[in-house]
Amino acid sequence: MKNILIICLLFIGIQAHSQQTIILKDTETGEPIQYAHYLYQNQKGTSSLSGDISIKFITEEMLHISHVNYGKLEISSDRLQEAIKNGVLTLTQSYISLLPTTVIARANSSAKSDIMKVRISDKLSHDAGDFLSQSAMIGGIRKSGSYGFDPVLRGFKYDQLNLVMDNGMSATAACPNRMDPPASQIPMSMVDRVEIVKGPHSLRYGNAFGGSIHFKSAPASFSETTKVFGRASGSYESNGNIFRTEAMAGAKGKFYNFGIYGAYSEGDDYEDGNGNKTPSGFNRRNIGMSSVFKLSGSQSIKLSANNNFAKDVDFPALNMDLRKDDTWLLNLSHKINFKNSNFSSLSTSFYGSFVDHSMDNLTKDLNPRTVNAITLAKTKNYGGRSEASFQFKNSSLFSGIDYKAEEAEGTRSREMLMGPKSGTTFFDNLWQDSKISKVALFGEYHFALQEVYFVASTRLEHNSAKSREITTEFINANPESQSDKLNVSASFGATHDFSKQIRMGLWLGRAERSGSLTERFINYLAVDVDPYERIGNAKLKSEVNYQLDYNFTWKTDQSELDITLFASMLRDYISAEIRPDLSPRLATAPGVKQYYNIDKAVMRGFEFSWYQKITSSIYHKVNVAYTYGKNMDFNQPLPEIPPLDIRYALGASFCRNKFHPEIMIRHALKQNRISNNYGESKTPAFTIADIKASYDFSDKIKLIGGVRNLFDEAYYEHLNRSVKGSNKAIYAPGRSFYLTLAISLM
Numbered sequence: 245m246k247n248i249l250i251i252c253l254l255f256i257g258i259q260a261h262s263q264q265t266i267i268l269k270d271t272e273t274g275e276p277i278q279y280a281h282y283l284y285q286n287q288k289g290t291s292s293l294s295g296d297i298s299i300k301f302i303t304e305e306m307l308h309i310s311h312v313n314y315g316k317l318e319i320s321s322d323r324l325q326e327a328i329k330n331g332v333l334t335l336t337q338s339y340i341s342l343l344p345t346t347v348i349a350r351a352n353s354s355a356k357s358d359i360m361k362v363r364i365s366d367k368l369s370h371d372a373g374d375f376l377s378q379s380a381m382i383g384g385i386r387k388s389g390s391y392g393f394d395p396v397l398r399g400f401k402y403d404q405l406n407l408v409m410d411n412g413m414s415a416t417a418a419c420p421n422r423m424d425p426p427a428s429q430i431p432m433s434m435v436d437r438v439e440i441v442k443g444p445h446s447l448r449y450g451n452a453f454g455g456s457i458h459f460k461s462a463p464a465s466f467s468e469t470t471k472v473f474g475r476a477s478g479s480y481e482s483n484g485n486i487f488r489t490e491a492m493a494g495a496k497g498k499f500y501n502f503g504i505y506g507a508y509s510e511g512d513d514y515e516d517g518n519g520n521k522t523p524s525g526f527n528r529r530n531i532g533m534s535s536v537f538k539l540s541g542s543q544s545i546k547l548s549a550n551n552n553f554a555k556d557v558d559f560p561a562l563n564m565d566l567r568k569d570d571t572w573l574l575n576l577s578h579k580i581n582f583k584n585s586n587f588s589s590l591s592t593s594f595y596g597s598f599v600d601h602s603m604d605n606l607t608k609d610l611n612p613r614t615v616n617a618i619t620l621a622k623t624k625n626y627g628g629r630s631e632a633s634f635q636f637k638n639s640s641l642f643s644g645i646d647y648k649a650e651e652a653e654g655t656r657s658r659e660m661l662m663g664p665k666s667g668t669t670f671f672d673n674l675w676q677d678s679k680i681s682k683v684a685l686f687g688e689y690h691f692a693l694q695e696v697y698f699v700a701s702t703r704l705e706h707n708s709a710k711s712r713e714i715t716t717e718f719i720n721a722n723p724e725s726q727s728d729k730l731n732v733s734a735s736f737g738a739t740h741d742f743s744k745q746i747r748m749g750l751w752l753g754r755a756e757r758s759g760s761l762t763e764r765f766i767n768y769l770a771v772d773v774d775p776y777e778r779i780g781n782a783k784l785k786s787e788v789n790y791q792l793d794y795n796f797t798w799k800t801d802q803s804e805l806d807i808t809l810f811a812s813m814l815r816d817y818i819s820a821e822i823r824p825d826l827s828p829r830l831a832t833a834p835g836v837k838q839y840y841n842i843d844k845a846v847m848r849g850f851e852f853s854w855y856q857k858i859t860s861s862i863y864h865k866v867n868v869a870y871t872y873g874k875n876m877d878f879n880q881p882l883p884e885i886p887p888l889d890i891r892y893a894l895g896a897s898f899c900r901n902k903f904h905p906e907i908m909i910r911h912a913l914k915q916n917r918i919s920n921n922y923g924e925s926k927t928p929a930f931t932i933a934d935i936k937a938s939y940d941f942s943d944k945i946k947l948i949g950g951v952r953n954l955f956d957e958a959y960y961e962h963l964n965r966s967v968k969g970s971n972k973a974i975y976a977p978g979r980s981f982y983l984t985l986a987i988s989l990m
Contacts, residue, residue: 367477392557440458736751881918
């Protein structure tokens with residue numbers, strides 16, 4: 245009996261010893277992952293409140309993990325062995341993939357279908373709008389050759405898109421013509437990934453009427469001992485004599501991570517494919533810092549501050565050029581994680597952006613020069629949010645409250661140089677010291693039923709607007725200038741993996757958006773494609789978007805196909821109509837248009853992407869995007885929608901994955917669908933080719949070079965505005981050679 249007992253104890257000990265315990269942790273937060281279901285051959289279970297799972301290792305066997313926030317994962321045998329050795333397996337949240345989303349990640353991302361990646365060379369970009377336009381699904385409204393590109397996603401633009409950085413921070417354009425759109429204020433040197441949610445389906449960080457573009461900085465890492473890190477890169481582009489540089493240096497320890505960022509860019513006029521010069525000079529610098537401190541094992545605080553300064557930027561499509569733009573972006577956030585509780589975390593942040601903008605026509609080549617005009621404008625965009633996160637066995641809940649305010653003030657002076665009023669100076673109150681305040685409750689619920697993942701999202705927002713310096717001429721057109729709206733937005737979607745290769749998703753959303761500062765309060769100023777002056781409408785109805793999205797994904801080890809279809813029904817769509825009873829301020833304007841609501845409009849389209857690994861070292865990929873828009877009231881196309889865009893790339897990886905050549909071909913079809921009422925013109929088709937190559941001398945030094953517009957094609961985008969005083973659009977740069985050197989000590 246004694247011997248039998250000893251044998252049993254030995255057997256139990258051997259079994260205990262053969263069982264390996266691994267802690268599942270989140271890659272970004274380092275917190276344990278609870279309620280993760282795992283299957284390992286015939287071993288299965290659920291991770292504990294401390295993130296533990298116990299398995300007996302089996303050679304060449306895959307570990308399958310399923311979690312509502314992380315999706316379905318397959319962990320290779322090699323990675324599992326490494327995790328057993330370290331005692332930790334880190335997972336990256338992928339619940340964002342349950343939405344109709346494109347994730348633009350760092351270059352070391354393993355996602356094959358990413359349309360583009362935030363490479364170290366992209367951190368040199370002085371304009372995030374230009375960076376986004378590398379994607380077929382995102383166009384850019386261009387009033388300058390090199391600066392201030394405004395994103396257009398599926399025909400949605402301006403305030404119809406929710407463009408934020410790090411969970412809510414944004415900026416408001418001080419220029420009524422948006423020389424300084426929010427995208428131009430994003431410090432790309434700090435961006436680690438970009439999440440683009442198509443449609444009104446992500447409502448946690450603001451009113452995503454037509455889509456959400458979320459720029460995210462890198463999660464902070466810590467070290468048991470003090471370590472320093474940094475990187476530096478610089479580039480030169482021949483056409484336009486463009487020089488860019490950026491650098492970062494920092495230090496981290498057990499309880500802190502601190503970094504300082506800086507970037508500088510400048511350029512001159514470039515030549516288009518016909519050899520004609522396009523005014524496109526610019527000068528831009530950025531300096532900033534980001535610091536994260538651990539207050540305890542479960543609490544951290546983050547502070548970031550950035551200053552963007554631009555000067556002497558040419559805008560050939562506008563009456564004025566940018567003389568100076570001085571912008572501060574500030575963000576303070578706190579997060580506390582709760583262990584062994586369904587109440588997972590509480591995140592609170594406060595942010596603000598402050599724009600000081602000046603522009604004039606003093607350096608414009610005007611003949612005759614009838615007026616000297618100068619505009620000084622300022623905007624503020626500030627607020628805060630607090631979000632609670634709950635984690636249950638088969639579901640997650642995010643809920644909270646946020647507040648955001650936008651303020652704008654600005655005055656234009658016009659010194660008359662000719663005519664009977666020569667010597668007289670007029671002052672125009674453009675923004676009327678207007679303000680919009682938004683207070684909202686929001687929630688997003690993720691849950692799984694029978695291998696189907698669901699996402700339900702809602703947002704209840706109170707929107708109030710007022711002018712604190714309303715002018716007499718504005719009152720004549722708007723008897724009431726204050727408005728209050730209650731906007732209700734909601735979305736519901738489901739995603740299901742029909743097999744290891746096939747995933748489908750379906751989402752239905754409704755979003756409601758009140759008018760912007762421009763649409764409510766702009767005061768006799770031409771701000772759109774046509775030369776008509778615009779006046780705001782304080783009593784605009786909120787426009788409503790009812791949208792359906794369908795996504796099909798097919799993935800194998802060698803290929804990945806992604807197709808997205810969408811249809812949008814728009815009610816009370818905001819547009820502009822002529823007011824024959826109003827007279828413009830400037831003789832160059834044919835009249836005045838006031839913003840109003842179209843009863844019905846529609847938009848529909850698709851995105852298509854395909855990646856294929858031809859051999860172990862050669863790949864190719866294609867991306868296609870198209871949007872159709874129609875004003876149902878007038879039976880004509882909606883304005884500023886780009887044509888069908890096709891992009892193809894063929895690339896390779898040679899020399900032990902050190903040498904990466906790639907050739908890219910882009911074809912945009914002719915755009916015949918134009919809005920005559922909006923002053924649009926048809927755009928011819930074009931085809932361009934680019935080539936590039938990079939070589940990794942080591943894991944710290946990379947050299948990148950290439951040629952843009954290889955065949956020196958003369959072309960322009962449909963969304964490019966026309967040069968002021970002519971019907972000629974701003975042509976894109978002709979052939980341009982570039983070279984980039986990047987050094988990383990991360």
